[in-house]
Amino acid sequence: MTELSGPDAGRAEPLLCLRRVETAYGTSQALFGVDLDIHAGECVALLGRNGMGKSTTVKTIMGLLRLRGGDVRWRGRSLRQFGAHQIARAGLGLVPEGRRVFPNLSVRENLLATARGPSRRGPCWSLDDIYGMFPRLREREQNLGCHLSGGEQQMLAIGRALMTNPELLILDEATEGLAPLVRGDIWRCIELLKRRGLALLVIDKNLGPLLRVADRHYILEKGMVVWRGTSQALQARPELVRDYIGM
Ligand SMILES: Nc1ncnc2c1ncn2[C@@H]1O[C@H](COP(=O)(O)OP(=O)(O)OP(=O)(O)O)[C@@H](O)[C@H]1O
Ligand SMILES: [Mg+2]
Incomplete structure (x- = not known):
């Protein structure tokens, strides 16, 4: 099998490139030819109402x-x-919907469970880096995953994904169900990661912060991309927000 972390096969291509992607759950098709590109260091938002893919x-x-x-x-x-x-x-790296931290491992064990040596290209994250970004996790270092608040679990889920030293971090509803103050912490973290040059794919129900942080947006409707463009272009099209995003 080919080695995935080997030298580039095509430097001109985006970091991640989806072409005519189709996915199904059994006989029920959910994606109908999705095209999406993410370039190195770019922050891309994937928008759409519930159940759109x-x-x-x-x-x-x-x-x-x-x-x-x-x-x-x-x-x-x-x-x-x-x-x-x-x-x-x-x-x-993926921060999955619903966080999914290991409930019976401590904060420290959760972070070390996914830790990996530095990649050739990406930044190398240490425990101290994660604790520097989320001081609350250092205070809770010995606590089990199941004893953390929702916000702490989300910080841990992000920290755990960063410990794999990704070049692209995907966040699926990272601020869902969190109190406004904690949501603010997560957005600040996302902005910091962007400034550090990490490529990001962000899914979130809060359009305001997404318009600020994302370079480009894709709108999904029933498993198809119906619009793509910059934050500025999206802000100029309120009917898109009304019809396809419903925020
Ligand atoms: N495990 C599954 N089995 C069968 N169908 C599924 C499954 N998961 C999702 N689907 C269906 O696939 C479609 C896309 O779902 P998906 O979870 O990707 O939506 P979403 O855009 O992430 O929605 P949300 O905003 O609610 O998270 C929906 O019609 C959904 O019912
Ligand atoms: Mg979802």
């Missing part, structure tokens, strides 16, 4: 759902033949 797109990228058609390319190489573990090791 945002999480399905993310799971397909991460190899958690099988591609039914089309292709996902990472640095110019098709990910078709690779499993979820290999895809994660290639530099794609």
Whole structure:
């Protein structure tokens, strides 16, 4: 099998490139030819109402759902033949919907469970870096995942994904169900990661912060991309927000 972390196959290509991606749950098709690009250092938002295919797109990228058609390319190489573990090791980090921290491991153990050596290209995250970004996690270092608040679990889920030293971080509803103050902490963290040059794919129900932080947006409707463009272009089209995002 080809080594995924080998030299670039196509430098001109975006970091991540989806072409005509189709995914199904059994006989029920959820994605109908999704095209999406993310360039190095770019922050891209994936928008759309409930059930439109945002999480399905993310799971397909991460190899958690099988591609039914089309292709996902990472640095110019098709990910078709690779499993979820290999895809994660290639530099794609996921903060999944619902957080999913290990409930019976401490904060420290959760962070170390996914820790990996530095990638050739990405920044290298240490425990101290994560605690520097989220001081609350240092205070809770010995507490079990199941004893954390929702906000602390979300910080831990982000920290855990960063400990894999990703080049692209995907956040699926990272501020969902959090108090406004904690939401603010998560947005500040996302902005910091962007400033550090990490490529980001962000799914969130809060359009205001997304318009500020994202370079480009894709709107999904019933498993299809119906619009793509910059924050400025989206702000000029309030009917898109009304019809397809409903925020
Ligand atoms: N495990 C599953 N089995 C069958 N169908 C599913 C499954 N998960 C999602 N779907 C269906 O696939 C479609 C896309 O769902 P998806 O979870 O990707 O939406 P979403 O845009 O992430 O929505 P939300 O904003 O609610 O998270 C929906 O019609 C949904 O009912
Ligand atoms: Mg979802």
